[in-house]
Amino acid sequence: MCTAAAFRSKDFYFGRTLDYEFSYGDQVVILPRSYPLHYLEQETQTRHYAMIGMACVMEDTPLFYDAVNEKGLAIAGLNFVGNACYHPHAPGKENIAQFELIPWLLSQCASVAEARKRLECMNILDTPFRPGLPAAQLHWLIADREGSLTVESVAEGLMIYENPVGVLTNNPPFPMQMQNLANYRHLSPDPVEATFGPGLSLPQYSRGMGALGLPGDLSSQSRFVRVAFTKLNSRCGESEEESVSQFFHILGSVDQQRGCCHLGEGKYEITLYTSCCNTDRGIYYYTTYDNHRIIGVDMHREDLEGGSLIRYAPVTKERIPIQNAPKGDGV
Template sequence: MCTAVTYKKDDFYFGRTLDYEFSYGEEIAVTPRNYPFRFRETGDISNHYAIIGTAHIADGYPLYYDAVNEKGLAAAGLNFVGNAHYREKINGMDNVAQFELIPWILCKCQNLCEARKLLEKINITNTPFSDKFPVAELHWIISDKTGSITLESVKDGIKIYDNPAGVLTNNPPFDMQMFNLNNYRNLSAKTPEIPTFSSALPFSEYSRGLGALGLPGDLSSQSRFVRATFVKENSVCEPDENSCVSQVFHIMDSVAQPRGCCELKNGEYEITVYTVCYNADKVIYYYTTYDNRQITAVDINRENLNSDALLHYPMKTGEQILFQN
């Protein structure tokens, strides 16, 4: 399970958690402008926008979980098990394998408007990367500083939704997630001054935060969608880079999964394997991992972006503690 969130101050930020019971050995991957992407059906692209993101590297190929390109367009794939449905190749359509989707969009598009246009003819195919990698059941959030869309491939076909919340989790489908927000329209960061329950009963303001009473606190994807949206919409911070990056991590912390609270099978537990925050305007990748809460950064602008060689950095997963004495 995962959560993705956008945040806008002077710069545009894009964050996500990856929640799972183990890591696939993901790394921070940079594909320079001349790295050759060989798409199964739509042809090769040997010159494109540079991309940085989280990926599992397989046979020299970055299988991106989330990424942003040098123009500030971001995308992330989140689990959508049971609802995702991909098809065989369809003539006359842009046939893109599920694992190719993020690089296909970020290679070609410099903004959300161009991404919308590109997706008009898309058919997401059920082609696996290899026998070792089954096709993941995902849906996607695609964002830039102007807004967000959600892309879903279901049995009814391709669905492209405007995403005014700038948030995505997992099931149910996105339109149901948005409708569910209606059930929480009374929540507020402020404590109501006049109780609406009854004017005849005595109500005391016994605690701060009563305006958010009823905000769901469980780890289900529907509850995380509500909680992440509420926290994001009520977040306040200074416009400088450190404050914004810190604030995005605080927003993501509101939906983080500590080990032990979501038990699976055979004594396994879902945890927040990593959390990432992109400054999409400056194209800087910030991250933490479950056992390393120190924010670590990779700046795409420090790399040779005209290279044709894939660059990748292993995540720092060991806890780093600063002693002050």
Template sequence: FDYEISYNEMVTITPRKYPLVFRKVENLDHHYAIIGITADVESYPLYYDAMNEKGLCIAGLNFAGYADYKKYDADKVNITPFELIPWLLGQFSSVREVKKNIQKLNLVNINFSEQLPLSPLHWLVADKQESIVIESVKEGLKIYDNPVGVLTNNPNFDYQLFNLNNYRALSNSTPQNSFSEKVDLDSYSRGMGGLGLPGDLSSMSRFVRAAFTKLNSLPMQTESGSVSQFFHILGSVEQQKGLCEVTDGKYEYTIYSSCCDMDKGVYYYRTYENSQINSVSLNHEHLDTT
């Protein structure tokens, strides 16, 4: 999670019987248990990213200038953006179920409070088999299959995906000389297959870098190795304080990084101030409570 301000983020577990209250649809008084990172705001689980006990995961990412929330529509399922993660994770167990049940979704423009207006977001939804992206834009609700399994920020996901065509020549191996047969060119360094991989902090460049790193990284054979590898992948797009000024004297930085073990219900995270990987197990808690 990258931003210039921290809202005292914390790991939060929502037990099965904790009432999930929604503004325009029926509440969920009994639901799947959820674990993830929330803002420390009142008693409502304002999740940034989370996983339910079935292994379905969702993350909301900044989508400023593109997210467009709608007016209430009586013919649709009206969910406010801050309710989307608990509403989906509370009742669905797979991406397939999510896709089936959000065709009439309307992300309605209702703030959490006067002090907390809505954040412009789009969402990555994933299980062990597949992932999708949900975007509410001026043209309406967009649901995209996500073959690369990553998401950053602006612009729209379909454009981010199309932009990968510009990098189809990238490789994790040493490239052959295709410049000209008339010139003897030397592969003078390791890693030259990655020449042209963008290294800046813009969201489009980080999308390319995250996709290339994820899709070419080797799978590990152990749980600890897989977790370590995941955080190394995230490290390729981490932001350090001082490199991305967003307002006078304020810099966007990676406040925390996280991943989930979908099989065991374990949530892993580390923060900017503490690079040690910490874990919280959903299944070690009493989930049938309020």
């Protein structure tokens, strides 16, 4: 279960939570312009846009959960179990495996508009990355500073939706998520007038009562409503520090704590990491479940003309400074 969002202040930011019960060995990965990208049915790309994101690297192949390219186009893949459906080879289409979709688009598309054109002639293959590792059932949020798309490969084919809220979670399919938002059209960040009945005086006994009814459970449909409301009503300054901090607060509204979602056999779903990328500057920020200190990796401090993956293991240990510690040991 995961949540992704796109957000604009002065710059454009994109990120997600990854909620699961264990990690596959995730790393912050920078893929430079000359790293060869091999595809099942497409020609190898030896020159392409550079990109940065969180990935599991297998057989020298980065399997990206989310990534942003040097042009500012961002993509995140989120679980879509039970609805995702991939297909066999389709003549006349660009046949791309599920695990190839993020690098395929980010390697050659500079905008959502360009990505949409490629998607319109795409077929997502049902071929697994390797035997014993079935294709993950996903749908995708694709965004730049001009807009967002949701992409879902279902039994009927590849569906491409304009996403006016710039948010995605998991099931149900995107049109149902948007329809469900209408059930919450009365929510407001402002105090609301009492309309219960004429002549009845009902006091507003607390701040925030305009948001009464905002769902607080961990289901994907409720998280969609909650993060959409939080994001669309979010206000912050334009500095990098204010914007990044606010983005983490937005996704913090759907953080999953160990113990609240029991999967059986002592396993619990938690927010393994939360990411926020400044797509204009190519800086990938993240926190992990046991490290709430925001860590950044700047892709432009690396050799983007190189031919080797650049990897950083996430910082997963909390460091809690004591403000009144002896000089040099505190905050």
